[in-house]
Amino acid sequence: MGAQHLEQHRRILGILFIVINAVTLLLSAGVLVFFGAVGGLAPDVEPEGRAALVIIGVVAGGCLALLGLPGVITGLGLVNRKPWSRTVALVLGILALPNVPLGTALGVYALWFYLQPGSDQAFDR
Numbered sequence: 195m196g197a198q199h200l201e202q203h204r205r206i207l208g209i210l211f212i213v214i215n216a217v218t219l220l221l222s223a224g225v226l227v228f229f230g231a232v233g234g235l236a237p238d239v240e241p242e243g244r245a246a247l248v249i250i251g252v253v254a255g256g257c258l259a260l261l262g263l264p265g266v267i268t269g270l271g272l273v274n275r276k277p278w279s280r281t282v283a284l285v286l287g288i289l290a291l292p293n294v295p296l297g298t299a300l301g302v303y304a305l306w307f308y309l310q311p312g313s314d315q316a317f318d319r
Contacts, residue, residue: 200315200316203316204307205272207272207303208273208279208283209273210303211266211269212269212273214265214296214297215263215264215265215269219258219262219263222256223255223259225255226251226252226255229255230248230252232247233245233246233251264282264286271283280317283304287308288304288305
């Protein structure tokens, strides 16, 4: 595979990391807003129940944000040819494989890209 094709695939992989993980970040924000609104606006729920809903939303939304943020940062690193992003993308790609369907597709694409001969050349300036 030529250097130009490797360069295109590195960029595409970076964009996919950003987009797929940005969706996770948006989902985390939605969870925070949903549970915060339900906890704050539920008139028939005891104050302890409302507080529990808000805590559940913060914990669930925070966990989702912790899952999505590294992928967005890695995608930005890939797009900007940061050498550290190569290793992180490979690890995150492998970890994403069980996340069907988008994570699996991202993981397979990352593995395919890094198994290409000369894929490390796509990070040379």
